[in-house]
Amino acid sequence: MPVSALVGLQWGDEGKGKIADLLAEKADVVVRCQGGSNAGHTVVTDNGAFSLRLVPSGIFRENAVCVIGNGVVADPIHLAGELKSLEGAIPDPSGRLFISDRAHMVMPWHKALDILAEEHLGQKPIGTTRQGIAPAYMDKAKRSGFRWHHARNAGEFRKRVLIILAEMNIVINALGGTALPEKETVDALCGAVDSLRPYIADTVSLLHGHHRAGKRILLEGAQGTMLDIDFGTYPFVTSSNTTSGGCVTGSGLPPASIAEVHGILKSFTTRVGAGPFPTEAPDAAAALLRGAGTNRWDEFAAATGRPHRCGWLDLVAARHSARVNGVTRLHITKLDILSQFDELRIAVAYRMRGGETSDLPSDIRDLDRCEPVYETLPGWKKQLPACKSVAELPEAARNYVERIGEFLEADIATVSYGPGRGQTAFTA
Ligand code: IMP
Numbered sequence: 001m002p003v004s005a006l007v008g009l010q011w012g013d014e015g016k017g018k019i020a021d022l023l024a025e026k027a028d029v030v031v032r033c034q035g036g037s038n039a040g041h042t043v044v045t046d047n048g049a050f051s052l053r054l055v056p057s058g059i060f061r062e063n064a065v066c067v068i069g070n071g072v073v074a075d076p077i078h079l080a081g082e083l084k085s086l087e088g089a090i091p092d093p094s095g096r097l098f099i100s101d102r103a104h105m106v107m108p109w110h111k112a113l114d115i116l117a118e119e120h121l122g123q124k125p126i127g128t129t130r131q132g133i134a135p136a137y138m139d140k141a142k143r144s145g146f147r148w149h150h151a152r153n154a155g156e157f158r159k160r161v162l163i164i165l166a167e168m169n170i171v172i173n174a175l176g177g178t179a180l181p182e183k184e185t186v187d188a189l190c191g192a193v194d195s196l197r198p199y200i201a202d203t204v205s206l207l208h209g210h211h212r213a214g215k216r217i218l219l220e221g222a223q224g225t226m227l228d229i230d231f232g233t234y235p236f237v238t239s240s241n242t243t244s245g246g247c248v249t250g251s252g253l254p255p256a257s258i259a260e261v262h263g264i265l266k267s268f269t270t271r272v273g274a275g276p277f278p279t280e281a282p283d284a285a286a287a288l289l290r291g292a293g294t295n296r297w298d299e300f301a302a303a304t305g306r307p308h309r310c311g312w313l314d315l316v317a318a319r320h321s322a323r324v325n326g327v328t329r330l331h332i333t334k335l336d337i338l339s340q341f342d343e344l345r346i347a348v349a350y351r352m353r354g355g356e357t358s359d360l361p362s363d364i365r366d367l368d369r370c371e372p373v374y375e376t377l378p379g380w381k382k383q384l385p386a387c388k389s390v391a392e393l394p395e396a397a398r399n400y401v402e403r404i405g406e407f408l409e410a411d412i413a414t415v416s417y418g419p420g421r422g423q424t425a426f427t428a
Contacts, residue, residue: 002259003217005247008224009321011232011271012242013301013308014264015333015416017041020057020220022414022424023262027218029210030058031203033250034071034240035222036106036136037078038129040301044419047089054079055086055097056220062091065210067203069219070102071240071250073136074148077108080192099196100203101149102252107161108185109168110135116175126236127273129304137239148200151193158190204252211257219247219258225321226271233364236275244325263327263410265318267335267400270308272301276367279347280311288340312345312374315407320360322408329413332401335393336417341379344400347372348407377403384417390425 006023008014021043024030032039037053044050045060054074058064068074083093110132117134118125128134139145146164151157165186169179210217223242226232231243240246244261248254268289271277281289289310290299299308322330338344349358350370361367380396387393390401390412405412415425 003257004260005219005244005258006262007221007325009263009265009318010224011226012224014266016264017043019264019331023218024058028215029065029217030056031067031069031219031251032056033069034246036073036133037075038131038133039222059090066097068099069251070100073104073106075106076192080195097199098201098203099199101200103148104140105146106132106136116177134239231324233275261325261327262329264331266333269311269314272306276364278372279314286310314347327410330410331414333416336384344377345374349373387425390415390427
């Protein structure tokens with residue numbers, strides 16, 4: 001049975017949690033492949049809304065096996081807390097949640113260094129989630145990180161943590177930060193690791209076993225393609241490959257095993273943190289996109305609570321994303337938010353350097369200076385009906401989503417018009 005990957009096509013917060021939950025219904029195994037607790041996947045279940053940061057979205061489905069893959073950087077203290085907060089809301093995770101023994105750990109000093117690095121950037125920070133993501137991936141690339149297999153032996157792990165913490169405190173002090181208190185830091189970290197040790201596993205072997213057995217596997221990407229370290233708006237990106245390629249290297253499943261790439265695209269554009277945003281809307285329109293005037297006010301980052309910057313749909317960026325991911329199935333989300341507008345704008349090219357291009361420039365200085373070329377489409381100006389099929393959407397809404405599919409050369413699978421599991425229209 002084939003493997004599916006799910007990726008975000010914008011700057012994250014596309015509504016991946018809802019679609020992952022939907023696809024997880026049909027998946028036997030759900031795998032997080034990259035990123036860490038910088039992610040925030042909101043899943044609305046019958047028991048309420050939950051923001052998952054490290055735990056795969058399949059956790060709500062009783063029979064789903066959930067894997068935190070080797071490409072993830074997982075903060076043990078955060079993960080232990082996240083599991084605790086889910087107690088009672090999810091079926092028992094033991095025996096079906098696994099942490100790759102090859103995944104790296106985000107350590108308390110990584111968080112401290114992330115914050116210090118941002119402070120050192122003064123007026124021009126990246127706007128990270130302060131979850132220690134870049135320092136953890138730096139240690140991975142430097143070949144000096146802690147992998148989860150290091151935690152198998154509690155005594156050795158504690159000993160090495162004490163040594164590295166002492167070294168890191170020298171660095172933290174030198175950067176003007178406050179050294180982490182030894183006992184509290186080590187106790188909290190080792191306590192969390194103790195509670196998570198039963199979940200550590202060789203997930204490469206586990207996943208290949210499930211694949212051979214014909215199980216349906218969903219690779220759940222985090223963040224979005226515009227935050228990919230290679231293909232995004234560098235340096236205003238995260239520190240991992242957020243694309244379908246990252247799903248491969250972050251899980252250990254072979255590229256040819258992926259039969260479907262589900263691309264998630266919000267029907268407008270948002271981003272958190274700093275960096276270029278060609279289609280950022282003026283304040284009044286941005287407020288409407290953020291949910292003003294509706295009972296939805298959810299354009300705030302699940303991981304940090306920061307308000308999203310909002311703007312019109314940028315199809316130049318989206319097509320770049322669809323291409324590098326090889327999207328085969330498109331999921332368009334949050335269409336209901338656009339119901340308030342008389343007309344809608346979508347960017348189909350950028351005017352820059354005296355010409356026009358519909359390819360995404362690599363240099364953010366071009367993105368900062370370019371002027372989007374917009375197409376204007378009529379709005380539908382009414383609440384979207386509770387429908388199961390895209391064909392039942394008002395004509396203007398259908399035209400809007402069909403124009404997206406045509407521009408991206410991708411088949412639309414679903415259109416989502418609300419956070420609930422039922423608020424989803426399908427094409428077939
Ligand atoms: P980091 O991943 O915390 O290092 O942050 C780097 C950039 O990626 C910042 O602009 C963050 O706001 C952004 N970012 C990281 N994770 C997410 C996410 O899950 N959704 C949206 N933005 C994110």
